[in-house]
Amino acid sequence: MSITPPGDWTSQLRRGVLELCILRLLRHRPSYGYEIVTTLDALGPLAAGENTVYPLLRRLKADDYLETFTRESPAGPPRQYYRLTLEGRRRLGAIEKDWSEMVRAVERAVVKGEVA
């Protein structure tokens, strides 16, 4: 039987919660790709890398959870901003509910494990 390395487990976990984190980041204000990547990068374990975040942003847009618009940048080319759509807000609400239930379930499982 092969043993999954811890790094791979972290990567799978991060991938699952990344959508939630991106939707949460965009809940109150629009943001552009580089800003989203660097914000996640500063959050340690959530640093997913550009080759994960940018394709995911594109899929969230394809799923109509995000929409884009262009705004001039103080320096450099115009930035492509992402913002939540109405469908994205609904999706965020649903994921947050699932996430809370998951966290509670994991906590219960951990407590049971400690008691046993």
Added chain:
Amino acid sequence: MKQQHPVIERYMTHLETAIRGLDPADRCEVLQEIRNHSAEATAAGRSLDVVLESLGPADALGRAYAVELLLHPQNDRPRHAAERWFRLVGLVVVLSIPTLVAVSTLASVGISFVAGGLFAFVIGVLEAIDIFPWPDLSDVPPVVAVLLGPAMVLVGAAALVALRFYVRFVVRAGRTALAPVRAVGPREYQ
């Protein structure tokens, strides 16, 4: 489009090849986004090597886009231009009469109430302090006009705000109906 460093341009050429299976509109936005990323990152002081290393090989990045977009449930049912126009025509048919009613009602109520309210308030104040140069135009007591004016302005402003929301809703619905095709089927990546 402004040319960047030759190394970035070479990377972009490889990426363009790697995402050739995507819809042209998506492809264009992807290339622009990665181009912007490299410009932002180098402007922030990161070296080209670091920027390219964190992006990963162009082939791998292209595959990551393909995987994400092929997971999209609508990819097995690509939306053609004709379908998008059909959706727009449907939207026009459905929304034309409500739009006519909503825009004409809200605009006329909004403008007339705001203007009328301001007029009533000013006339009421002038009559109240008795410097109105003409005889009374109506039997309405000045205090009623002074109170009624701001209320009318509020109603008018609410109608104009509602009109703004409605116009934004219609514009957004139109954009959604005309939204471009996303990605194409998996065969492109085999």
